[in-house]
Amino acid sequence: MKFLLYLGCTTATKQYGYELSLRATLPLLGVELEHPKDMNCCGVPMKGISKFYPYYACARIMALAESQGLDIIAPCNGCHLNLTETIYKLKLNPLLMSAVNELLKEEGLKYTGKAMVYHPVEILHDKIGIEKITSSIKRKLPEIPVSSHPGCHLIRPTEFPRPETRDGPLKLDRLIEAIGLKARDYPEKYECCGAAILPYSPEAAIKTAAFRIKRALAVGSKAITSLCPYCIDMLDGKQDAAKTITGDQNISIPALYYTQLLGLALGLDEKELGMSLNMSPVEVLLEEVKV
Template identity: 40%
Template structure:
């Protein structure tokens, strides 16, 4: 389904995962609004479950089963999978890599799936929102839909770990010098500022076991950005967003840094498209996104 199109007739099986469906509602709201504006059909994946990532280190086969189950549900729609969550994207794509490479694993998982009348064949592709917008639709298509250019905004991107690594499997962008999200931000008319900490982890992986470590990881990045005077940080992962947005108050109190707006990319694009902020879930953001709204 690759290639850039001028007028969209694209359809995808939307996989939300756990975090977006249960906590990060703004990501789903804004993605649906933006895709509707672009004419992209999103087919809800009926019966979807967890991607399996949280239990991967405890039970590899159960992780593979859960991932394969979701992929087999997508295969029934005849569509490629669109992931909003970078962690789910990595989990499903890595599972697909192993299942497609090891016939024994594929046979095992299909015996388990047969109990639900499902079968994994490996026919569908797994794509992240960044790939769909940048590679399938194309930056120019987005730019032509912009009704309100976000000129004068100085923004930075946080591509996050799970969109880029392991690079031998994911291949969503250059793992050492990712540019796709930057180019998507520029389509809105905003300026993108490069910075040395761009590839640094948000620390979400430590949130349950060592939350002070999360605050330290994210705080170091936010402190650097605040010192640079940027107008906002753009995210494409619910875990990263949760840390930088919802935990920013605690980080600010602990480190004494000025708070900055954190916004999902489809929220930003939706504003440039002229979509009402409420429809994009802007009111659900915890960081001071009103600073961005006041500039447009």
């Protein structure tokens, strides 16, 4: 299986731990990753500036993938949502499709709707499969309760197909159990991390993230895991700010990418998985995971 790795801005500019762990784990499970030579922003934070920019930007990304004859892996929830929405809306609206293609033609590109987009959770759960994961891991991690935070855009909106659904167990939870950990539900599981409030009011955004962390701690989770760079940026990178803003010194929980946990189970070194870049106390979890 070969895919084009479309990282998106957040993963490629600051969440290096995600990129490192993706590049380290997926090839071990038989997924080949191609690095793109030409890419642009998907337009999620720019939706408020212009309704049409995301259509053009995403169609451009899909057209680039199509020119290489590959499907896309979009590790960011925002990018995945926007790319899927563009495919869906352009297929429904031929007028929009031809208008966007009119622009792409000038760049020597064409989008026909052939290329598809996948999120790592789909790649791991549907393409690779739980069985392959359980048979390829070097060792099972101990039964530590871990909470998953799938992130809004993996579930919503229901207008077009999303990788996860609120009806029934999450794919992410099944993946957590596959490597030996215990998936622990918590009340804020399907809630927003607050990343998109950051440009308007950083304080409000960090309060939101702090609330999520407190609830995860309350149910006795030992870690929060996600596959969204925005969620981990908020839940992992903003813990110190959350302590200052809320005045609650108990806000401290390891928050890391699922691919980092998977890497540990696959026997990879924590340095290879970029775990020194996590700002939350991941060393606490590493201590417990090491046998």
